[in-house]
Amino acid sequence: MNKERKLIIAGNWKMNKTVAEALALVNDLKRELAGVKEVDIVVCPPFTALESVSRAILDSNIRLGAQNMNENNFGAFTGEICAGMLKEFSVRYVILGHSERRQYQKETDELIARKAQAAHAAALKPIICVGETLAEREAGLTEKVLETQVRGSLAGLSAEQMLETIIAYEPVWAIGTGRNATAEQAQQAQSFIRRLLAERYGEAVARRVRIQYGGSVKPSNARELMSQPDVDGALVGGASLEARSFADIIKNSI
Numbered sequence: 272m273n274k275e276r277k278l279i280i281a282g283n284w285k286m287n288k289t290v291a292e293a294l295a296l297v298n299d300l301k302r303e304l305a306g307v308k309e310v311d312i313v314v315c316p317p318f319t320a321l322e323s324v325s326r327a328i329l330d331s332n333i334r335l336g337a338q339n340m341n342e343n344n345f346g347a348f349t350g351e352i353c354a355g356m357l358k359e360f361s362v363r364y365v366i367l368g369h370s371e372r373r374q375y376q377k378e379t380d381e382l383i384a385r386k387a388q389a390a391h392a393a394a395l396k397p398i399i400c401v402g403e404t405l406a407e408r409e410a411g412l413t414e415k416v417l418e419t420q421v422r423g424s425l426a427g428l429s430a431e432q433m434l435e436t437i438i439a440y441e442p443v444w445a446i447g448t449g450r451n452a453t454a455e456q457a458q459q460a461q462s463f464i465r466r467l468l469a470e471r472y473g474e475a476v477a478r479r480v481r482i483q484y485g486g487s488v489k490p491s492n493a494r495e496l497m498s499q500p501d502v503d504g505a506l507v508g509g510a511s512l513e514a515r516s517f518a519d520i521i522k523n524s525i
Contacts, residue, residue: 276481278497279437279504280521281313281336281398282511283366283485293320294327299514301331308332309525310504313364314511318352325360336364336398339372342385354393365390366506368400368424370443380423387424391432398437398506399424400485401464405444414463421467430472438464438482439506445486447508454492457484458499465501490519497524 288296293316304312315336316324325335341351357365367390368383383399390397401420403413421438428436440461445451452460461482469477484496485506496502505524510516 275478276503277311278309278524279311279313279481279483280507280524281315281364281366281483281504282507282517283315283338283369284317284512285338285371285508286317287512288316288320290320290323293317293324296512296514297324297327297333300333300518301328303514303518304332304521306332307521307525310521312521315364315366321357321360321362325362329361334363335361336366337362338366338369340365340367340386340390340395342382342389344389354389354395357395358393362395364396364398364437366398366400366439368420370400370402370441370446373400374443380420381426383424384426384428387432387436388427391428391435396435396437398439398483400439400441400506402441402443402460402486408442408444413460417460417464418467421464422471425471430476433468433472433476434479436480437504438480439485440464440482441485441506447487449487451487451489451492451496452484454495454499454502457496457502461499461501488520490516490523493520493523 312333313336315338337357341348341353344353367386372378387397403416407416442452465477481503483504483506484502488505488507489510
């Protein structure tokens with residue numbers, strides 16, 4: 272495990288959990304994870320639960336993230352949430368460009384780059400998602416897709432901003448399918464992403480940027496994944512909806 276980079280494990284709850292369910296989950300996590308200092312722990316509830324969860328984790332080692340935000344600061348954007356609104360609830364991280372939003376909301380690299388700039392302007396740390404589909408992997412296009420997404424989604428970010436940015440490599444074919452990338456596949460892709468960062472920002476910056484793996488992460492595969500030199504944590508979906516499985520992923524990663 273690379274001692275330069277502290278692991279960051281984030282739970283993306285997606286469109287799950289009422290406020291009552293969110294509080295039950297996060298209170299269980301507080302008990303399960305009390306005292307864990309080796310990992311930055313983040314939970315990303317739906318917008319409706321942000322305020323309640325924020326209060327519940329105030330005195331804990333758990334930090335709050337949001338699942339998305341608009342690139343504008345305010346205005347006539349019905350149904351949208353801006354960075355300033357997230358800041359009111361002590362949100363520190365925000366997931367941008369998740370593959371589901373790229374697929375269903377047709378989000379582009381250019382849009383994600385604008386969101387990343389808006390996040391940094393509000394002192395939020397973006398978790399920027401990149402990853403290839405099964406068809407792209409089978410066609411041998413993984414590195415081409417990653418290069419396009421990394422360059423496009425990070426466009427305009429300074430070296431200083433990059434140090435406050437997390438990248439999540441999430442092979443689309445492994446999300447919610449129960450089929451995860453092998454530790455070797457994750458390492459190969461994430462090492463390539465780090466090389467792209469080095470080309471653009473230099474080795475010193477690239478060595479410090481944290482790159483998570485996302486895609487059917489479970490307690491049983493967490494240790495092997497996190498032991499890879501370029502895997503600096505996980506963006507966990509389904510397994511983050513149950514306190515024991517999420518806590519075990521974190522404990523197995525240390």
